[in-house]
Each structure stands twice: as structure tokens, then as C-alpha cells.
Amino acid sequence: MPFADTSPHEDYTAAVERVAGRALGVLMDVEGTVVPAGFAPADPRLADPHDPDADLPGLRVLGSDAFAPHVLRGTPLPADQAEAAARAFSLFPPDTLGASPETAWIITWRDWATARTLTRFGLALDVPLPGDGAQVADATTWQAWSVRMAQLSSLALPGLDGPIHAAARRNADSLARGVVRAMLRRDYRTAARIARWLALLAADGVDSPLELDPLLRHVRLFGGGSTRTVLDTRIAQHVTGLEES
Amino acid sequence: MLTQDIRQSAPVTPTQAGTVATLMIEEETTISDAPLFVPEDIGAGLLLLGLLLSPKPPKER
Amino acid sequence: MTGGLVRGDVLKTAHTIGSRALRWLQDNARFGPLPTHTVVDFNDRDSAYKPLGEIALAGSLVLREGVAGPGDLAAARALIDYAWGQFRNGDFLYERQVRHPLMTDPLETYAHFVRAGIRHERMDRLLVHLSELRSVHAIEMMPNRRLAVANASRVAGLARRPDWPALAADSWLGRTPEPWVIDWMTAYNMTHAVFHITDWGAHPELLPVEIRDYLRVWLPVWVDVWAEVAQYDLVGELLIVDACLAEPVCDAQGWQTLAAAQRPNGLLPRDADPVDEDPERAFKDHEHTAVVAVVAGTVTLARSLGTAPAATLG
Numbered sequence: 001m002p003f004a005d006t007s008p009h010e011d012y013t014a015a016v017e018r019v020a021g022r023a024l025g026v027l028m029d030v031e032g033t034v035v036p037a038g039f040a041p042a043d044p045r046l047a048d049p050h051d052p053d054a055d056l057p058g059l060r061v062l063g064s065d066a067f068a069p070h071v072l073r074g075t076p077l078p079a080d081q082a083e084a085a086a087r088a089f090s091l092f093p094p095d096t097l098g099a100s101p102e103t104a105w106i107i108t109w110r111d112w113a114t115a116r117t118l119t120r121f122g123l124a125l126d127v128p129l130p131g132d133g134a135q136v137a138d139a140t141t142w143q144a145w146s147v148r149m150a151q152l153s154s155l156a157l158p159g160l161d162g163p164i165h166a167a168a169r170r171n172a173d174s175l176a177r178g179v180v181r182a183m184l185r186r187d188y189r190t191a192a193r194i195a196r197w198l199a200l201l202a203a204d205g206v207d208s209p210l211e212l213d214p215l216l217r218h219v220r221l222f223g224g225g226s227t228r229t230v231l232d233t234r235i236a237q238h239v240t241g242l243e244e245s
Numbered sequence: 246m247l248t249q250d251i252r253q254s255a256p257v258t259p260t261q262a263g264t265v266a267t268l269m270i271e272e273e274t275t276i277s278d279a280p281l282f283v284p285e286d287i288g289a290g291l292l293l294l295g296l297l298l299s300p301k302p303p304k305e306r
Numbered sequence: 307m308t309g310g311l312v313r314g315d316v317l318k319t320a321h322t323i324g325s326r327a328l329r330w331l332q333d334n335a336r337f338g339p340l341p342t343h344t345v346v347d348f349n350d351r352d353s354a355y356k357p358l359g360e361i362a363l364a365g366s367l368v369l370r371e372g373v374a375g376p377g378d379l380a381a382a383r384a385l386i387d388y389a390w391g392q393f394r395n396g397d398f399l400y401e402r403q404v405r406h407p408l409m410t411d412p413l414e415t416y417a418h419f420v421r422a423g424i425r426h427e428r429m430d431r432l433l434v435h436l437s438e439l440r441s442v443h444a445i446e447m448m449p450n451r452r453l454a455v456a457n458a459s460r461v462a463g464l465a466r467r468p469d470w471p472a473l474a475a476d477s478w479l480g481r482t483p484e485p486w487v488i489d490w491m492t493a494y495n496m497t498h499a500v501f502h503i504t505d506w507g508a509h510p511e512l513l514p515v516e517i518r519d520y521l522r523v524w525l526p527v528w529v530d531v532w533a534e535v536a537q538y539d540l541v542g543e544l545l546i547v548d549a550c551l552a553e554p555v556c557d558a559q560g561w562q563t564l565a566a567a568q569r570p571n572g573l574l575p576r577d578a579d580p581v582d583e584d585p586e587r588a589f590k591d592h593e594h595t596a597v598v599a600v601v602a603g604t605v606t607l608a609r610s611l612g613t614a615p616a617a618t619l620g
Contacts, residue, residue, distance in 0.1 A: 012264050057261075061268040091257060097266040098259055106270055141559075143530060147273045177527045183486035184531045186278035189271060191486075209523045214484060279535045280489040300494055300539055301594045303577060 008057070015058030019066050020227040027069035027234050053091070060088040063114035064154045065231060070121070071159065072238050077121040085118060089125055105135055106151045109164060113155045120159075133163030145171065146178020146194055153193035153232065156200040158239060168197045169206055176210045183215070188223030192232035195219070199236035212240060316554075317610055319561040320545075323568055324603015325378055327596040328368065330572030331361060332381045337589040340392040346402065346411075357593045358389045359411075362418035364600040365389070367506055369422050371608035386422045396426030403432055408445055410455045417458035430462075437464045449476035450495045453502035461505065471514060474503055479517050485524040490540065493528060497543040500550050507605035510552040521547065522555050529560040536578035538567050542598035549605040564599065574599045 024030075059066050067085070070077045089111075099107050108130045115125040136148055155164050168175060175197050182191035195216060198208055216233040223229045282303050338354045338361075346355045368374050368382035393399055396419070403412035413436075416429055436442050437459060443466075447455075456468040474480050477499040478492060488496070500521070504512055513521075525548060532540045541560050548556040568574045573588060575581050576595040582588050 008261050008264050009267075012261075012268055016268060057265055057268075060265050063269070092262055092265050096257070096259075096262045097269075098263045099266040099270065103266070103270045107266060110269055142526075150273065151270050173523060176523065180486045180524065180527045181531055182273065184279050184488070184527070185274065185534070187274040190273045193271070209520075211484070215486065218486070277531065277534045279531045279537075280493075281535065281537070282490050286491040299498070300576070301591070303579065 011054075012057040012061065015055050016061050017058070017227045019055055019058035019062050020231045023062070023066050023069045024227060024231050024234060026073060026075065027231070027238060029073065053087075056084065056088040056091050059084055060092045062154070062228070063110050064117040064157060064160075065228075065235065067114070067117050067121070068154075068157050068235055071117060071157065072235070077118075077123075082118070082121055082123050085114075086123060086125065089114075089127075094128055103151075105131060106148070109133075109152055110154050112162075113157065113160055116160055117157065130162070133167060136164055136167040142171075142174035142177050143181060145174055146181070147190065149175060149178065149197055150182070150190045150193035153196040156196040156239075157235075158200070158203060165200070169201060169204065172198075172201050172206050172208050175201070176208055179210065179215070183218070186222075188219050189226065189229055191215075192219050192223065192229045192236070195236050196232055196239075199239040202240045212236065313610070316558045316561050317607055319558065319565050320603045320606040322603075323561070323564050323574070324600050324607070325374070326568060326572035327574055327599035327603070328364070328374075328378055328381050328385075328572075330574075331364065331593070331596045331600065332385060333572070334585060334589040334593075335361060335385060335388055337586040338593065340398070352590050354392070355411075355415075357590075357597075358392050359415035359418060360594065360597040361385050362389045362415065362422070363506075364597045364604075366418045366421035367601055367604050370508070371604050373604065373608045373611055383422075386419065386424070390419055390424055396424070396429055400426055400429045400432065403429065403436075407436055407439075408442065410445070410447075410451075410458070413462065414454055414458040417461040420462050433459075433462060433464060437466050448495070449473065449480070450478070450499045450502070453477060453499055457502040457505055470503065470512065474499070474514050474517065479520065480514070482516055482520045485520075485527065488528070490537070493532070493540055494543060497547050500547045504550040506601065507546070507550040507609055510550055510609070513550065513552075518551060521551060522553075525551075526556050529556050533560050533563040536563075536567070537576075538564055538574060539576035539595040539598055542574070542595060542602045545602045546598065546605055549602065549609050554606070554609070568599075572596070 067077060067081075069075075094107060094111050097104075097107055108128050111125075111127040112130045115127045118125055136145065136152070149164075149168060152164055155162075156168070175194055179191050179194040179198060182188070182194060195212060198210060198212055201208060202212060216237055219233050220230055223233075282300070284302075286302065338357050340354045340358060346353060362385075365382040365386035368378060369386070372379070374382065390396065393415075396416070399412045399416050403409070406412070412429075413433055416426065416433075419426075453473050456470065456473055459466065459468070478496055479499050500513065500517075501507075503514075503517075504510055510518075525544060529541055529544045529548075532544065541563060545556060545560050545564075548554045548560075564574060569581070573581065573592055574595045576592055582591060
């Protein structure tokens with residue numbers, strides 16, 4: 001890891017894209033990393049193939065999304081992946097991320113989802129206990145609420161349940177409005193994340209006023225070159241059981 | 246436990262940790278790119294001859 | 307999960323915006339006279355013809371609903387009389403319809419005067435005759451335009467009954483399309499389908515139930531999206547749609563956006579672009595938005611007060 005305290009945003013984003021591509025490969029049952037068709041492969045200068053830690057920020061950021069494909073497809077998590085996950089958490093412990101009080105609870109919930117997902121592969125992570133989810137239970141506008149839910153999208157996986165999920169089930173229309181708002185603002189990252197919740201609700205049989213399949217396809221075609229976004233749409237599709245190319 | 250096998254890594258800086266948090270939390274885009282008037286709409290507007298309360302095309306967009 | 311704002315706030319804001327926009331129209335209508343012997347050129351964005359019809363529309367709705375104060379009612383009446391005078395007491399519309407029997411804009415414009423209780427005898431006879439012609443009904447046009455002509459015919463009292471459910475089903479809204487694939491022009495077209503089906507909010511119950519349910523979910527999203535990018539004119543039209551629903555679904559946010567944008571003199575800019583300081587230019591640029599504001603304020607207030615429009619539909 002570099003020591004100079006310059007912003008590593010570009011390097012870390014590239015790491016997220018690499019890890020997302022690998023997860024996508026697992027989900028789509030393809031050997032190796034998937035780079036969605038038509039997207040430029042990650043700039044090789046950004047990834048040092050000899051740095052075993054280069055992907056750790058990506059693993060730490062994606063959390064449960066990096067491992068969800070193994071859960072969804074029922075494939076084992078390779079030992080090196082499990083070890084890397086643990087190292088990512090030890091390199092970036094939850095209490096050092098420096099999130100503001102307004103957002104720290106989001107990280108706590110995401111880490112909870114990651115820990116719960118890794119439990120399935122026999123890996124224990126020491127993460128703080130999340131609260132009661134009051135932040136998504138307050139009365140607020142559907143606009144702000146749906147963005148919060150986007151930030152919690154890595155919780156939207158089968159097998160995870162809690163107060164955040166209960167809030168999602170109670171507010172299917174707000175999620176649907178939120179995803180349409182994000183689509184029209186052409187904020188496809190946010191749209192894909194909210195769609196994750198709609199997919200989970202669809203799998204649970206909760207009625208939604210939206211047809212998800214064309215929306216996910218649209219995000220993939222219009223959403224720019226983010227592998228992370230494609231991963232979100234593919235997880236969503238897998239969760240609803242809508243599988244197509 | 247796997248945690249006992251962890252190799253030592255260099256400690257991260259606050260900026261690096263903050264970047265991870267930013268990428269995890271991902272705020273929505275600050276600027277909306279919602280659809281606006283495009284000159285092609287004038288053509289559509291002309292097809293609507295006499296459409297009352299149809300918009301007047303803005304200038305030079 | 308709402309903005310937590312009281313409906314009363316909406317009504318007060320709606321009334322204020324509409325009333326101030328109406329006065330601004332009255333103060334500035336002199337900038338929009340119709341040249342004598344005018345040839346209507348829809349390529350001319352400053353043509354006076356369409357604005358005069360729109361002013362008549364706004365005035366006719368203020369009179370129909372009767373929820374305005376005496377000053378506003380007088381202003382509405384004065385605006386209609388002004389527009390009718392500009393149309394040479396209807397002769398202009400009549401002559402245009404004679405010259406262009408297949409054009410629908412004379413009928414559509416005339417309907418607003420009929421709504422305000424003004425008739426032109428020769429125009430009436432002409433329209434009855436034209437409405438009997440198969441060619442007139444066979445004109446090819448966009449579904450929302452077909453709804454416009456159907457509503458104008460209804461308001462003008464023409465006997466022929468269109469197949470309203472079929473016309474509504476043919477419109478964009480009738481397909482209950484993906485709400486995330488809508489552009490600026492389609493949004494305007496969508497609003498007009500609702501205006502014409504309900505005759506500008508007079509009959510919310512005529513809106514097909516699928517369309518009503520669809521709008522109940524998605525209309526607040528569109529208001530939010532276009533309010534954020536300062537499309538005041540379109541937001542106003544969307545708020546008219548809200549007032550055309552049996553139960554409004556939008557909170558105060560859209561109205562507050564318009565209230566914050568309206569100038570002290572009543573001018574409501576159509577978007578965030580600078581307003582021209584020349585009052586004549588400003589009138590031509592923003593007249594449409596004023597009409598939208600008057601209609602939105604009037605219909606919103608009237609539906610919430612539960613008043614039945616004076617005019618009945620045949």
C-alpha cells in the first residue's frame with residue numbers, strides 16, 4: 001500500500017471494479033474476471049499484479065456483494081478469497097473508516113451483512129452490532145429514504161433479514177419511486193442499488209408497480225462502464241429468478 | 246480461525262480509510278441529468294399544431 | 307412517507323401563485339395583440355394566436371370554477387373579452403375554420419370561449435356540419451391530439467360522441483408505460499391526455515382507473531425530477547394533472563418550488579434561464595407559464611373545495 005496520504009480514489013475504484021468483475025464471473029458461471037461486453041478493461045497501470053493487497057480495498061468496499069455470488073450459486077468460497085476478506089477487514093477495521101455520524105450506521109449495517117454472509121463459509125468477522133434500524137424507520141421523504149436504502153443495497157440478499165428489510169417490505173412504493181427518480185436523473189448507480197431491494201421484495205412476493213427485468217436491462221445498456229453497477233443488476237436478476245443474457 | 250493467519254499489512258492512512266467509506270456509502274449524484282427540451286422537440290411541437298398549453302420552445306438550448 | 311406538509315399549505319400557495327399569475331397576465335396582455343389579417347404561422351414562436359387561446363383557456367377555467375375572489379373573476383372576464391376582441395368577436399376563428407375545414411385549432415380555441423359562455427352563431431353551424439363529415443373524424447393525428455379535439459367538441463356541444471375509453475387507451479398513458487422512460491416532450495403530451503379526458507379537471511371520474519392508479523404512483527416522481535432541474539412550466543402542468551385526479555397525490559414541494567420562483571410582479575419564469583428585462587419580451591417568453599399557473603392554482607383550489615364545475619358535459 002502506498003504511504004503518502006494522497007487520495008487513492010482512482011486506485012480503489014479500480015480495485016472495486018476488479019473485485020466486482022470477479023464476482024460477476026462467479027455469478028455468471030464464467031472462468032475468471034468478467035468485463036462486460038463493450039466496456040474498456042481496467043487500466044493495467046492501476047493494478048499492480050504483484051501487489052497481493054491491491055484488491056483488498058475493493059473487497060472491503062463491496063463486502064457482501066463480493067461473496068454473494070457464491071451464496072446465490074451455491075459454490076464454495078475459495079480459501080484465498082476467505083483469507084483476503086479477513087485481511088481486508090483487518091486492514092480497514094470498521095472503527096477506522098472515519099465516517100460521519102450521519103453515515104457511520106450505514107457502514108455498520110453493511111459490515112453486518114458481510115459478516116453474516118461470510119458466516120456461511122465458516123469465517124467469523126468481528127464487527128460491531130448494528131442498531132435497531134431507526135434511521136430507515138423515521139418519517140422522511142421517499143426521495144431521501146430511497147437513497148438511504150440504495151446505500152444499504154448490499155443487505156438486499158436472500159437469507160439476510162432484519163429491521164432494514166422490514167422497512168423495505170413496508171415501503172415498496174417508495175423504493176419503486178426512488179428507482180424511477182434515479183433513472184430519470186440518469187444516476188444509474190443509485191438506480192441499480194435501489195433495484196436490488198425491489199428484486200428482493202419480488203422474490204418475497206411483495207407487489208411492486210414496476211417491471212424489473214426491462215429496467216435492469218436498461219441500466220446495463222445505458223448505465224456507463226461500471227462493473228459494480230452490472231454486478232448489482234445481475235445479482236438483482238438472480239435474486240428474482242429472472243435469468244437472461 | 247482464519248483471522249489468525251493474517252499477514253501484516255502497512256497501516257492505512259485516514260485518507261485511505263475515508264476513501265473506502267466514501268466508496269461504500271456512495272452518495273447519489275449531486276447534479277441531476279433529467280431530460281430537458283431538445284431542439285428536436287420543436288419538430289414534434291410543429292406536428293401538434295394548435296396544441297393549447299403545449300410549451301413554447303426555450304431559446305438556444 | 308410524505309413530506310409531512312399540510313394540505314392547507316398547498317391550497318394557500320396554489321391560490322397565491324394562480325392569483326398573482328392572473329394579475330400579471332392582465333397587466334401584460336397588451337403585449338400580445340393579434341395583427342390584423344394575420345396568417346397563423348406555427349413556425350413563428352412569437353405568434354400571438356396560440357397565447358390568445360391559452361389566455362381564454364385560463365380565463366374560462368377561473369370563471370367555470372368560481373373559486374376566485376371578485377377581483378380575479380373580473381380579471382378573468384376582462385382577459386376573455388380581450389382575447390375575443392382580438393379574434394374580432396369570433397370572426398377570425400370562423401374565417402380560419404372556413405379556409406381550413408380540416409384544421410382543428412379554430413374549434414379548440416373556440417371551445418374555451420364557449421366554456422366562458424360566449425357563442426358565435428355561424429361558427430356553431432359550421433362546426434355542426436363539419437362534425438358530420440367522415441373525413442373530419444378520419445384525420446390522422448397523435449392520440450393526445452385526438453383527445454384534445456374530442457374534448458373541444460364536447461365543450462362546444464357537438465352531438466357526436468367519441469369512444470373515450472378507446473381514445474384514452476391509445477394515448478401514451480393508456481399503455482401504462484415504464485415511468486422511467488419519459489422525456490420532456492412526452493411529459494407534456496402525457497399531461498394533455500389527462501387535461502382533455504377530464505376537461506381540465508372538471509371530471510376526475512372520467513379518468514380510466516388504470517391511468518388513475520398509474521399516476522397515483524408516478525406523478526410525484528415526475529414533479530420531483532423536473533422541479534429539481536427548475537422546469538417550472540412543466541412542473542406547473544404536472545400539478546394541474548394532480549388536480550385532475552379524484553384524490554391529489556403530490557405534496558407541497560412542487561408548489562413551494564413554484565412559489566420560490568415567482569417574481570413579486572407575478573411573473574413565473576418557465577425555467578432557470580435569466581428573465582429578459584424587456585417586459586414585452588418577458589411576456590412572450592413566460593406567458594405560457596402564467597397560464598399554466600392560473601390553471602393549476604384554480605383547478606387545485608376548486609377540486610379541494612369540492613365545488614362542482616358550473617358547466618355540464620353532454
